[in-house]
Amino acid sequence: MSVRQAPSLPIPNRKSTMAQQPETRISATTPRLDVAHLAKTYGSGEKSHTVIEDLTFTVDAGEVVCIVGPSGVGKTTLLKCLAGLHPASSGRAAIDGRTISGPPPEMALVFQDYNRSLMPWLTVRKNLILPLRHLKLPAAELKERCDSALAAVGLSHAHNQYPWQLSGGMQQRVAIARALAYRPEILIMDEPFASVDAQTRFDLEDLCLKIRKDFNMTILVVTHDIDEAVYLADRVVVLGSRPARVLKVVDVDLPAPRDQITTRSLPEFARQRTEVLSLIKRPA
Numbered sequence: 001m002s003v004r005q006a007p008s009l010p011i012p013n014r015k016s017t018m019a020q021q022p023e024t025r026i027s028a029t030t031p032r033l034d035v036a037h038l039a040k041t042y043g044s045g046e047k048s049h050t051v052i053e054d055l056t057f058t059v060d061a062g063e064v065v066c067i068v069g070p071s072g073v074g075k076t077t078l079l080k081c082l083a084g085l086h087p088a089s090s091g092r093a094a095i096d097g098r099t100i101s102g103p104p105p106e107m108a109l110v111f112q113d114y115n116r117s118l119m120p121w122l123t124v125r126k127n128l129i130l131p132l133r134h135l136k137l138p139a140a141e142l143k144e145r146c147d148s149a150l151a152a153v154g155l156s157h158a159h160n161q162y163p164w165q166l167s168g169g170m171q172q173r174v175a176i177a178r179a180l181a182y183r184p185e186i187l188i189m190d191e192p193f194a195s196v197d198a199q200t201r202f203d204l205e206d207l208c209l210k211i212r213k214d215f216n217m218t219i220l221v222v223t224h225d226i227d228e229a230v231y232l233a234d235r236v237v238v239l240g241s242r243p244a245r246v247l248k249v250v251d252v253d254l255p256a257p258r259d260q261i262t263t264r265s266l267p268e269f270a271r272q273r274t275e276v277l278s279l280i281k282r283p284a
Ligand SMILES: Nc1ncnc2c1ncn2[C@@H]1O[C@H](COP(=O)(O)OP(=O)(O)OP(=O)(O)O)[C@@H](O)[C@H]1O
Pocket: 001, 002, 042, 043, 049, 051, 070, 071, 072, 073, 074, 075, 076, 077, 078
């Protein structure tokens, strides 16, 4: 299931979204994102349904981590827990050591369905501004944030157009620009490139790597595409079902910068995609 996301993730007061843990100190070894024994059960009593049983993995600052796993395993559920949209049933997810208990202000989300996440009656610029309104930024800063986010995705020229005047790939770029205009430190993406054609998908994957490099952003991507996961990631978290658990965290040891043709033709690329694929295909 993909999340049908409202256009904006509210950025609440940082204090209100993080469980207060005065004893927690950020050290060089504290992961940016820490998922520890996370479990999620929907419903209660006889109708309860455990989707995630015991997930543990970390994401370090500036890393790109991809999550792959069979359909229905609970990937979107995991992202909803990380985004503070669902409480974990047990275990915890934390940012810089602080337990996530609501939408974290340093996080932005991008989902697959740009058709439903962009407001068709608003121009591109107004789509970017809408989720920022509650920040009450000066007009000059709003403009600067929009201009630089649109420049980062190569859409400066489209700021006055409406989403329906743009191609699917351009609309997904707008969705990414809207996330960038938040100035998030952590970007979470749920099958972000699943609705575009193959060429656009390659372009958007490279945009994702550029964003990581330019903004030193920490990025977590759920994808069904194993080649995409290996191409993008520093590490791939392979989930098994059911309930969801981590089968293996695969370190992707491919040289940087990555390139759609050169990287994908490396023997190491083929070896790593085979490793991930065989983990997913392995009988449970
Ligand atoms: N709000 C909810 N209430 C009850 N069950 C839910 C809810 N959201 C998801 N589920 C169930 O949790 C399970 C995992 O769903 P989820 O969307 O997290 O999987 P997924 O791995 O993202 O799937 P896909 O790869 O097909 O998008 C499914 O059985 C789904 O029906």
